[in-house]
Amino acid sequence: MQLPPGQQLVARDKWPLVGERAPLAPAGVWQIEIAGEVAEPRLFELPTLAALPRTELTTDIHCVTRWSRPGVHFAGVALADLLALARPTPRARIVSFIAHSQRDHSTSLVLDEAIELHALVALEVDGARLPREHGGPVRVVVPGRYFYKSLKWLARIELLEHDRLGYWEREAGYHNTADPWLEQRYLAPSLSRAEMAAVLATRDFSSRDLRGIDARGHDLAGLVARDAILRNADFRACQLERACFDGANLSNAHFQAARLRGATLRQADLEGADFRGADLRGADLRGSSLIAATFCDEAEPAQQQATFDAATRLDPAAMEMLTPVQQDFVLRRMDP
Numbered sequence: 204m205q206l207p208p209g210q211q212l213v214a215r216d217k218w219p220l221v222g223e224r225a226p227l228a229p230a231g232v233w234q235i236e237i238a239g240e241v242a243e244p245r246l247f248e249l250p251t252l253a254a255l256p257r258t259e260l261t262t263d264i265h266c267v268t269r270w271s272r273p274g275v276h277f278a279g280v281a282l283a284d285l286l287a288l289a290r291p292t293p294r295a296r297i298v299s300f301i302a303h304s305q306r307d308h309s310t311s312l313v314l315d316e317a318i319e320l321h322a323l324v325a326l327e328v329d330g331a332r333l334p335r336e337h338g339g340p341v342r343v344v345v346p347g348r349y350f351y352k353s354l355k356w357l358a359r360i361e362l363l364e365h366d367r368l369g370y371w372e373r374e375a376g377y378h379n380t381a382d383p384w385l386e387q388r389y390l391a392p393s394l395s396r397a398e399m400a401a402v403l404a405t406r407d408f409s410s411r412d413l414r415g416i417d418a419r420g421h422d423l424a425g426l427v428a429r430d431a432i433l434r435n436a437d438f439r440a441c442q443l444e445r446a447c448f449d450g451a452n453l454s455n456a457h458f459q460a461a462r463l464r465g466a467t468l469r470q471a472d473l474e475g476a477d478f479r480g481a482d483l484r485g486a487d488l489r490g491s492s493l494i495a496a497t498f499c500d501e502a503e504p505a506q507q508q509a510t511f512d513a514a515t516r517l518d519p520a521a522m523e524m525l526t527p528v529q530q531d532f533v534l535r536r537m538d539p
């Protein structure tokens with residue numbers, strides 16, 4: 204199997220949970236509504252949906268936080284078949300999926316693309332009903348897009364003339380097309396150069412949204428970045444001794460060759476973070492999520508190794524979400 208750029212396989216049998224953990228169950232029975240730019244708005248209950256022509260597909264899951272899970276088999280109703288029953292109007296250009304969820308989670312796609320990609324309204328995975336935490340009883344699966352386009356707990360399909368950004372696309376700056384082969388992960392960062400220089404000089408990022416900040420090579424020793432949003436931030440070759448990143452969102456952050464001696468990254472989101480060649484002596488990563496984090500070169504584990512010592516702290520449970528190569532590397536470093 205070929206992996207899109209910057210992705211790595213999750214440890215076998217692991218399927219990370221991402222985003223919301225559970226649906227907001229509807230008051231009555233679970234229904235799926237098709238609305239908006241359609242000639243015939245529809246409402247389906249689950250048994251009706253399950254009785255429609257069945258489509259199966261096998262696809263590779265690629266999460267924007269750099270983990271991939273290959274060969275997952277889904278079954279359900281093709282989006283194309285379902286929409287045909289509601290007859291989209293000529294104005295329908297966008298398909299928006301909305302979830303039964305606390306925050307009315309949603310995501311959208313160009314309608315033609317969703318159809319071409321064989322988007323599926325899925326009821327089953329690997330021969331069993333979809334588990335609730337993975338979107339059961341019914342989720343969307345969009346092959347060929349990062350998995351954030353695959354909405355869990357589908358409540359409503361709305362056809363639109365003009366796009367309405369989804370939750371992650373709006374709140375986290377995720378790319379609206381999301382093609383993993385083109386690495387369409389995030390939109391460009393929004394800070395100007397002057398703003399960037401000013402905030403770097405303060406060495407205080409606490410609770411700030413600085414996603415994608417380019418701090419490469421800066422001396423930020425003692426930085427305070429508690430609860431900051433630093434997705435995709437670039438800290439390569441930074442001096443970050445004793446920095447505090449507790450509670451920060453550092454998914455896909457770049458820490459290659461950074462000096463993190465004595466830094467704390469507790470309860471941080473380190474999904475897809477890259478620590479190759481970083482100095483992690485005395486660093487504390489307890490309570491952090493490490494799905495698809497990298498500490499040595501994945502293809503050549505002897506290359507670009509991070510430095511650990513007896514004082515480096517990592518949770519054994521979090522280590523389980525590393526790839527076998529990373530796990531092996533880290534475990535050998537951590538053993539006293």
Ligand SMILES: Nc1nc2c(c(=O)[nH]1)N[C@H]1C(S)=C(S)[C@@H](COP(=O)(O)O)O[C@H]1N2
Pocket residue numbers: 218219220221222223266267302304308336337338350351352353354355356371
């Ligand atoms: N309702 C809902 N659907 C969602 C999300 C979410 O937070 N809420 N997160 C998305 C993201 S970012 C990913 S990677 C996948 C994760 O699916 P999984 O938890 O089954 O792995 O669901 C997507 N669909």
Ligand SMILES: [Mo]
Pocket residue numbers: 221266267268350351
């Ligand atoms: Mo994701």
